[in-house]
Structures are given as C-alpha cells and as structure tokens.
Amino acid sequence: MTVRDTTRSSETLAWWKRAVVYQVYPRSFADSNGDGMGDLGGITAHLDHLSWLGVDAVWLSPIYPSPAVDLGYDITDYCDIDPLFGDLKSFDEFVAEAHRNDIRVILDWVPNHTSDQHPWFIESRSSIDSAKRDWYIWRDSSKDREPNNWGSAFGGSAWTWDERTEQWYLHLFYAEQPDLNWANPSVREAMSDVLRFWLDRGVDGLRADVVHLIGKSAELVDMPESLKLEGFRWTGSLAGVWNEPAAYPYLEEIRKVVDSYPDRVMVGEINLLDVKKLVPYSQHQRLQMVFNFSLLYASWDPRAWALLIREAEDAFIEPDLWPTWVLSNHDNPRLVNRYGDEAHARVAALVLMTLRGTPFIYQGDELGLRDGDTPVHNADPTGRLGCRAPMPWDSSEFHGWDSDPWLPWPPVPDGHNATALLEDPNSILHLYRRVLTFRRNSPALLGQWNELLLDDDVLAYERTSQGESVVVLANFSEHRVEVPEGMKGMAVLLATDLALETKNLVDLPPVCALVIHRPS
Numbered sequence: 001m002t003v004r005d006t007t008r009s010s011e012t013l014a015w016w017k018r019a020v021v022y023q024v025y026p027r028s029f030a031d032s033n034g035d036g037m038g039d040l041g042g043i044t045a046h047l048d049h050l051s052w053l054g055v056d057a058v059w060l061s062p063i064y065p066s067p068a069v070d071l072g073y074d075i076t077d078y079c080d081i082d083p084l085f086g087d088l089k090s091f092d093e094f095v096a097e098a099h100r101n102d103i104r105v106i107l108d109w110v111p112n113h114t115s116d117q118h119p120w121f122i123e124s125r126s127s128i129d130s131a132k133r134d135w136y137i138w139r140d141s142s143k144d145r146e147p148n149n150w151g152s153a154f155g156g157s158a159w160t161w162d163e164r165t166e167q168w169y170l171h172l173f174y175a176e177q178p179d180l181n182w183a184n185p186s187v188r189e190a191m192s193d194v195l196r197f198w199l200d201r202g203v204d205g206l207r208a209d210v211v212h213l214i215g216k217s218a219e220l221v222d223m224p225e226s227l228k229l230e231g232f233r234w235t236g237s238l239a240g241v242w243n244e245p246a247a248y249p250y251l252e253e254i255r256k257v258v259d260s261y262p263d264r265v266m267v268g269e270i271n272l273l274d275v276k277k278l279v280p281y282s283q284h285q286r287l288q289m290v291f292n293f294s295l296l297y298a299s300w301d302p303r304a305w306a307l308l309i310r311e312a313e314d315a316f317i318e319p320d321l322w323p324t325w326v327l328s329n330h331d332n333p334r335l336v337n338r339y340g341d342e343a344h345a346r347v348a349a350l351v352l353m354t355l356r357g358t359p360f361i362y363q364g365d366e367l368g369l370r371d372g373d374t375p376v377h378n379a380d381p382t383g384r385l386g387c388r389a390p391m392p393w394d395s396s397e398f399h400g401w402d403s404d405p406w407l408p409w410p411p412v413p414d415g416h417n418a419t420a421l422l423e424d425p426n427s428i429l430h431l432y433r434r435v436l437t438f439r440r441n442s443p444a445l446l447g448q449w450n451e452l453l454l455d456d457d458v459l460a461y462e463r464t465s466q467g468e469s470v471v472v473l474a475n476f477s478e479h480r481v482e483v484p485e486g487m488k489g490m491a492v493l494l495a496t497d498l499a500l501e502t503k504n505l506v507d508l509p510p511v512c513a514l515v516i517h518r519p520s
C-alpha cells in the first residue's frame, strides 16, 4: 500500500486550499436599486450573510457589459461592469468590503468566446483583410457545407455563415458567441491584459469558463461519432467531450500572469467527466485548480461516490495538484431537486465539505432551495434557469427585494428564506455554518482521505492529519444502519441533524451523515 503524503499543516497551505468558495449568481442574489435585478450593491449589502456563514471566497458569475444572449457569458468589454450590476466604483467598494470581511473575490473570466457585439469581433467581421480577422476562427467552405461536423453546446451547428465576407465563423455556443483564436499571440496578449486589469484591481482569483476549449488544433478535424455518445448532458456538442493538448501551453501562459501577483489563483471549468483527463490541465504549472464535476453527475449511490472520490484521490495525489469538489452551480438542478428532499441534500453537503480539497458551493444551497418554476426562456434552451431563481431573504412580500425580481421565486419562499432559517437552530442554514466552522478548526480535514468499508449503504472515510483523526459516516439509505462495535460510543462532533450532535454514536439513522472523533 502506498503511503500518501497529503498531510499539510494549515500554515503551509495556500489560502485557496483551505477555502470554501461560494458562487454568487449576481442577477439573482440581491438588488440594491429596486429594478428587480441583483447587482453589486446588493452583494455588498449581504456580505454579512456570507461572513456569518463562514465562506472564505466568493466567485461572481460574469458582471461585464453583455447583450445577455447567454446571460453574461457573452461579453462586449472584459474591463468594465455592466450598468445592470453597477460600475467600477461599486465594484471596488464591493472588493474592499469583502476583504474587510476576510472574504476573497474570484471573478468569472470567459476566455473561449466573446459576444458578437464585442468591438474585436465587429472589426474581425468587417472584412477578410481586417487586422483582427485572425482573432476569431474563420474558415472557407461552400455556403451549403459547414467546414466540419461540430455542434454548438446549445444545439445546431457550431458554424455560422457570414454573408458579407463569405466565410464561416466558429461558435461552440450561441452564434452570438464567436470563439476567439487562441493560436493568435495578439489574442493571448489581449487576454493577459484583461487578467492584469482585474488582478491590479485587487481580485484574488479568476474562474476560467470552459477553458479547455481554447485549445483547438489547426486542422479542426471532424468529431468522431463515438465521442458524441458519452454521457454528458450536452450530448452531441463539443463542450462535454473536448480534450485537446493544444490548450496546455496557453494555460502555462495564463498561469505566469497569475503567478506574477502574490497569492492569486485560477480555477478552470473543464467539462471532462473522466477525472484522469483533468490532470494535465493542472499539472506542470498550468491552472492551480480545475473543477471536478464527477460527483455532480453521479447517481445517489454510496459505492459510486466512493469510486469517484477514490479516482480523484488517485489522480490528484501529486504535491502540485489539488482536488476540488462541486455538487452544484448555475447550470444544474438544485441538490434538493436531484436527490429528492432536503435530508439527502444535507448528507451531500456534509460529504462535499469534508473531502480532501476545495469545495465550491452555490448560492441558496445553504437555504435548501429548490429550483424555481421558471418559464422557458429563449436564453435558456438547456433548462438552466430553475436554479437561478432569486434568493429569498425574508418572509415579507418581496422577500427582501424591493419588487418582483426577474425570475419567479423558488418554492416556499416564506419558509425557505434566510431570516426564517436563521431562527431554527436545526435548519440547513445552520448546518452549513456548523460544517464550515468545523472544517475551519479541524486539522484532520486538511489531511489524508482514506476510505473505510462499513456497509453497502454507507459512504465512510477517515480524515487524518498530525495524529488527529475524524471519521465521516454518510448513510445514503432510507433505513437505520448498525455501526461496528468498535465505533459505538465515539463522540459525534458534527451531524446533519442537530439532535445527534454531542452525543455518542449508537447507529446511523436513515439519510444522515455525521463526523465522529476517532481516538488515536
């Protein structure tokens, strides 16, 4: 058996290795000017919620000027703030206030594509001889035949014919989101300048949207049909199955920019479900972290979870690699919807935040929100709006907003809002806070992860560091499970149900998770 030297003291760990990152979807978080749309002032005004909760960093989905064809992931200016959300002054105020609350700030960065209204693309599209023509991916082919068989993540072809210049341009997402040509050094320099602009302004890190897609071979060969059958949600599109080493040298350039500032981080969104394929995007001085989505798409099965966690442990074991864990974000149904009820979501949350690595949580998870019943939206062909339903802050008519927000509320906003849950010590909100507090004070949770085998219905593991051990037991099943004699009577340090805490372990009630102290 290999001894895993993954133990680190908290002093030697970079802040982002100790952090729990909370994703804010700005449109739906909090509104400061009564227009029904969340904004920077709203986030600043609610930093006390995040500070009370105990998160270490916030990641903001895009706040840049955008025609909002893809709700902000289509950018017309990387170095400004959309008036919807405020301006650079309100951004600076937000960063300063977050830092005063010991909360770091991570901004979304969308390197793969711009808006078709970005001045770069307008110039590129203007003429085949434009100085920026090669900033995007233009190809010759006849008008009735796309240059290759690639599909857009949002459906249809990934190519659009430009009548004026009689060439095709590539867009792996909407036609209004043309792909930048990262093979062009001028594009890479311009995007490095964008990073410097925000790093100079004091942001602590960036989250790079679909960053694996920036690597494209010059040949742009057809996709093999077999790849289109992998189990990713965007079946038939490229975004889920791309794996192109052409991205690696670009990532090394990006990392150099980030490393020229002290203590900054870059986390990459890479939609590859095989965790082994994520490794090259992070090793060799590429991105410090990459999202691991494997548990997000896993079924509710403790054996499946154990296997996926073990795979990530094995893949991310080298000292220059660091695991991440994601169960939710702005693109996927809520935990409570996916797993059936809040009890299951509580178990998932406790597991997420007691694994080795950096967990990412999504706004409203701490309220146990369900997806909103949102109308079909032309900016949402893949059904992602439900989880973007606005945050209900209290039980008043508009739940802490000044008027009806841009999307319908999630179900039961009278009960599932921040103020109501604050009053109930056994609420999911208090559970998130307890887990975050426990995590911050537990050296064992910085250490090794070792699977324990107890019962087919239980995900069990030990976390060990500096001679301290805790054991996490998560009963995925609907029935009570016995625990081994040797564990009975051990102190329960943390549990999904407050009634189990500070007692000694007897057995595992249905659908519960708990952490016990293992004496050395």
Ligand SMILES: [Ca+2]
Residues within 6 Å of the ligand: 031, 032, 033, 034, 035, 036, 037, 038, 039, 084
């Ligand atoms: Ca607003």
